Amino acid sequence: MSTTRTAPTDETAARADLIDERLAQDTGLRGAADAFRRRVRDGDLGLLPVVVGLFVIGLVFYLQDVTYLSSSNLVNITLNAVPYGIIAVGVVLVLLLGEIDLSVGSISGLAGSITAVLVVQQGQPLVLGLLAGAGTGAVIGIAYGLIFTKIGVPSFVITLAGLLGFVGLQYVxxxxxxxxxxxxxxxxxxxxxxxxxxxxxxxxxxxVVVVAYALVSIIGIRRRTAAGLPAQSLTLVLGKSAIMLAGLGFLTYYLNIDRGWGFAVVFFVALVVVLDLVLRKTTWGRHLYAVGGNVEAARRSGINVNWIYISAFSLTGLLAATGGLMFLARLTSVSQASGSNDVNLTAIAAAVIGGVSLFGGRGSAYSALLGVLVLTAINSGLNRIGVDSSVRYIVTGAVLLLAVSIDAIARRARASSGRG
Amino acid sequence: MSVATHESGSPAQTTEPVLELTGIGKHFGAVQALAGVDFRVHPGEVVALVGDNGAGKSTLVKIMSGVYQADSGRMRVEGREVHVHSPSAAQSLGIATVFQDLALCDNLDVVGNLFLGSELGSNAWMDEVAMEKESWRLLRELGAKIPTVRIPVASLSGGQRQTVAIARSLVGSPKVVMLDEPTAALGVAQTAEVLNLVERLREQNLGVVLISHNMADVQAVADRIVVLRLGRNEAEFRTVDVTTEQLVAAITGASDNVVAERHARRVPPATETGEVEA
Known part of the structure; x- marks a missing residue:
């Protein structure tokens, strides 16, 4: 550590956080359960509403049609969720900044079109086509970021213009x-x-995933204990790992009855996991949250705010384009309708339903994963029971409103209990 | 405009100023916020910057901290002329600022706020354990009563937030710490704690710039008091030489006010040393 002018610290002191007796102590499994209950009561719902929602959706559609929860349908849901999910991951990034990208659908359609034209019509190598499609999204995002930071046009307007403009470009x-x-x-x-x-x-x-999780957690416990900091208990980590092993193991077994985990699904989940680590563990991620929470504070603490905006917008563009390529891959075609309304709204709604605040600074990468599963699951269920697409739109709208309402109520509870 | 100088003989004066500004000017449109302002602070010295609303205190602080750039004048850090283009440039020069609005990110926890912009770790990867440990050390040093460093600062009280903001200014091992109205929103005990803290910063041989409206606080901890009025240097006093009445007179610019007249009648002229017309 850099400071030398300070007095030597009192290492005989108890664990650092024990100096304040007002702080509730959570140790062991029971403590973890208590802490969880307290968090929920204080309005820090986290991902709980989405998980509950998924169970309710599963139950409701299962009662309508027993094949809804069949292995083959669940595999289809995971595959259908991927393109929307990848776009939603990008939307999470701009939402964390307190900004918005309304043009993710248009970017996805344009990227798919560029790749299809290059690869199918002009016979270029697939890799070149993919790079061109994805690169288009990244370049568009950089342009958004530059217009936003240098000229100061609100992101809502820039991306609304992009929404219209890139549909036109897609036609061209x-x-x-x-x-x-x-x-x-x-x-x-x-x-x-x-x-x-x-x-x-x-x-x-x-x-491998579960063992890696357990090992990283145990190393974390040892480092924190060595540094005299509070750490979660070993029992808790082992318990979580066991639950994870059982859950993932069962899910894998169930999906394997049919086709199993698609490559695209694994790619999407890996993307979410990597992005979550980037957001939580790197300075870039920390700065992204800081800019979303208080731009002025972030600027004054020396963060290059413009770089954060430009990099986030360009990643959102890149992910939207990647989602567009996944649509091309999944549907094996691209047309003037690719990336239209439906894509835009589903991707943005997924991020919000997953619990990302529209006001910036709050949410996680997993929001995109869970939100998109909710919407894809509803979509699949409504298709199976054969309702009109008008009903699908209405239900999606209602779910979005419900999710945001839950978030608003939880925010009030947070404010009164001081969880920010 | 009279500039009173009472400054010879202070122990801090024998050293080179750690931060020195000369002839600083700044205007916003037609408003001349600062004109020809001189200011300096030595290591181990607490300099209070006082003045009425609109005197230019905040503008001067923002110039020193890199938020604004001066239109004219020169700035030197440890004798070397510098140009501070940005807050991060000021930080890397060792000038730390605690702003009046504290500039905390409510959605981040205490550790996140303390190390914002100067996170510990290798490359882009943050070392949370080191940061959390260092956070506790800094907070203990300030005698801070923060229940946990892992809650969003939104849930802390006003005094706790002030403490976090001050602790944050120490993270980069600064040479100069500027505190903008640190006690404005605090209770009696918390104000005393902040004043203790200011003295601890001085003991660590840091230059401390204290901006305050509160004459009692200023006279309690400052070694030297610089008075700005309408964007100019109005007066400069050693704290031991000055009375509250003289300070008030300098701040309000009413040297012939009733308070000053009464004071002049009571004090023999011989002790009024150094009152020079500039």
Missing amino acids: VLGDTGTINLPRTSPLAQFAREDFLSPAVSYVAVV
Whole structure:
């Protein structure tokens, strides 16, 4: 540590946080359960409403149609969720800044069109097409960031302009053909439709993930204990790991009855996990939350605020474009309707339903994962019971309103209990 | 305008100023916020910057902390001329500022706020354990009563938030700490704690700039008092030489006010040393 002018610290002191007796102590499994109850009561709901929501959705549609929870339908839900989910991950980033990107749908459609034209019509290598499509999104995001930071146009307006402009550009790129079909034998289509982890690989992956989680947690406990800081108990970590192993193991077993974990699904989940680590563990992530919480404070503490905005907008563009490529892969076609309204609203709604605050600074990468599962699950259920698409829109709207209402009520509880 | 100088003989004066500004000017549109302002602070010295509303205190602080850039004048850190383009430039020069609004991120926890912009760790990866440990050390040093460093600062009281803001200014091992109205929102005991803290900063041989409206606080801890009025240097006093009445007279600019007249009648002229017309 850098300071030398200060008096030597009193290392005989008890654990650092024990100096204040007002602080409730949570030790062991029971303590963890108490802490969880207290958090929920104080309005810090976290991901709880979404998880409860998923159970309710599953139950309701199961009662309508027993095949809803079948392995094959769940595999379809996971596959269908991927393109929306990847776009929603990007939306989380701009929402954390307290900004918005309304054009993620248009960017996804444009990216899909560019890749399809290059690969299918002009016979360019697939990698080149993918890079061009994804790169377009990143460049658009950088442009948004520059316009936002240098000129000061609100992100709502910039991206509304982008929403319109890039639909037009998509029409230009597609030309007279209107629709371009990607051959089902293309590796891109295979990746999103046909490639699945073999059962053996999937079980090994589950074990590796859980062991990695447990090891990282135990190393964390040891480092914190060595530094005289409070740490979660070993029992709790082992308990969590066991629950994780059982949960993931069962899910894997159940999905493996049908096709199992799709490559695209694994890619999406890995993306969420990586982004979560980036947000929580890196200075960039910390600065993103800081800018979303109080821009002026962030600027005064020496954070390059413009860089945070530009990098976040460009990542959102990149992820929106990647989502567009996944749509191309999953649907094996791109048309003038690709990336229209439905995509935009679903991706933004997914992030919000997953618990990302529209006012910035609050939310996590997992919000995108859970939010998109909720919307895809509802969509799948409504399709199965054969309702009109009008009903689907209405239900999606109602769920969005419900989710934001829960968040608003929880925010009031947080304010009164001082959880910010 | 009369500039009173009472400054010879203070122990801090024998050293080179750690921060020195000369002839600082700044205008906002037609408003001349600062004109030809001189200011300096030595290591181990607490300099109070006082003045009425609109005197230019906050503008001067923001220039020193890199939030604004001066239109004219020069700034030197440890004798070396510097140009402070940004708050981060000021920080890297060793000038730390605790703003009146504290500039905390309510959604981040105490550790996150303390190390915001200067996170510990290797490359982009943050070392939370080191930061949390250092947070407790800093807070203990200030005798802070913070229940846990892992709650969002939104849930802390006014005094606790002030403490976090002051602790944060110490993170980068600064040479100069500027405190903008640190006691304005605090209770009696918390004010005393902050004043103790100011003295501890002085003991650590830091230059401390204290901006305050509260004459009692200023006279309790400052070594030297610089009075700004309408964007200019009005007067400068050693705290031991000055009475509250003289300070008030300098701040309000009414040297012929009733308070000053009464004071002049009571005090023999011989002790009024150094009152020089500039």
